[in-house]
Amino acid sequence: MLDTSKLKADSLVRAVRWENRELFLLDQTRLPGEVIEERQETVQQVWESIKALKVRGAPAIGIAGAYGLLVALREKLDLSQGDFMEEVRAQAAYLDSSRPTAVNLGWALRRLVKKAEEADDKSPRALFEVLVAEAEAIHQEDRMLCRGMGVHGAPLIKEGMGVLTHCNAGALATSELGTALAPMYVAQSQGINFRVYADETRPLLQGARLTSWELQQSGIDVTLITDNMAAHIMSQGLVDLVIVGTDRVAANGDVANKIGTMGVAILANYFGIPFYVACPSSTIDFDTAHGKDIPIEERDGDEVCEFGARRTAPPGMKTRNPAFDVTPNALVAGLITEKGIIRAPYVETLAKTFQG
Structure with missing residues (x-):
């Protein structure tokens, strides 16, 4: 308990x-x-x-x-x-x-x-x-x-670790502790000392505005980095673990999360860093077989053309602004759920855990 x-x-x-x-x-x-x-x-x-x-x-x-x-x-x-x-x-x-x-x-x-x-x-x-x-x-x-996700995910966080997260999947995104941040809060309550690197998460800066603020309020050691700093920080050996949230998990374990997540997963794979996704069972979509079938929200291009209240792109500039991307299941070390950590092969393990 x-x-x-x-x-x-x-x-x-x-x-x-x-x-x-x-x-x-x-x-x-x-x-x-x-x-x-x-x-x-x-x-x-x-x-x-x-x-x-x-x-x-x-x-x-x-x-x-x-x-x-x-x-x-x-x-x-x-x-x-x-x-x-x-x-x-x-x-x-x-x-x-x-x-x-x-x-x-x-x-x-x-x-x-x-x-x-x-x-x-x-x-x-x-x-x-x-x-x-x-x-x-x-x-x-x-x-x-x-x-439940906090309890099952906290053992992944060891003393002195560096943990990177992308976007905001904490108390601000849920009812209480969050998904990706829940293991961090539980680890903190257990007296484990660790540090968190929060990607700023362009274009709407959920990591900068929300995650860094939330973790700072809770007393967790947090360092804010821009999205394009993640590779460098990983290359310096400062990141031992990645935990992100998700907006939808397909039946095969493909994961849709805030745009930029797939890039973080690719980087983590290159540097040999475990990449975990925290997801409650309510986020698992067994009616969607593969990540390619997940609808991706495309938002107003003005979000890309502005930083804060200032226009940063020329007038009339064409843009793309997908709000999410899909990380292939092969890059996911495990799904942190309220029933435990689910690992590949996800088609079998997800179905057995939540439909069996």
Whole structure:
């Protein structure tokens, strides 16, 4: 059993908060300069918050989507039973359209729709209570998933190690400890001394703005580097382990994560550094056989043409801005899950662990 009283991460601000049946999301686009929480008044606001990356990280997006469906439905309790169920399905589909790559969003929304469809009492008010309970269950389950990944991944981190991570897969991306950062928080609570190198993660700087801030707040020794410094830092023998998160894992173990992750995996493979991916079972997509079938979100090119508030590219410049890339399973030393570390061959081991 994990003693959370020793986890300094417990004091971190939460990405998603559900209190008195109101949804509050931390606006992560303002970090680290400002810590601002926004009450979500409408489903349109929730959709925009997810799309604009005010809330981000696959587990947090799933939790926000589940609560977002409640925001959409709470003013529709006087509809007929049939019309209310139509709204459940329509609003779930609307929220699911906000971001395509993270599997948790669609997973959570489908789970709520199915729960409503299977309920005995179909009256809108009764269905709404069923959906509230299910959304809260998803939130609590994610806390336990994070703790499980932390417990199983912490033994990988040894005294004096250097650990590199890319993007943000910590408390800000989930309900509590995070995915990739969970083993770090658990190792810290066990008195293990180690250092973390955080890639800045262009173009939206989630590593610089979020991961470095989060780890600094928790007291973990963290050093921020630009993305193109990773190879040099590895070549100096400063990195012993890489742990990243993921937005979707295909049935064969291919991993979709923030753009730049595949490059880190290739570098780690070249330098003989183990590359691990932390993923809760909710992020494993058995309906997608291979990574090539994962939809990759393409974002506005202005994100590439700007740094901060300043334009850094010529007017009219053509851009590409894929938000994610897919790391082949051959580069993954193991998947850190709440049930333990899963290793190749992933088609067999993932199915046996989570479908057997």
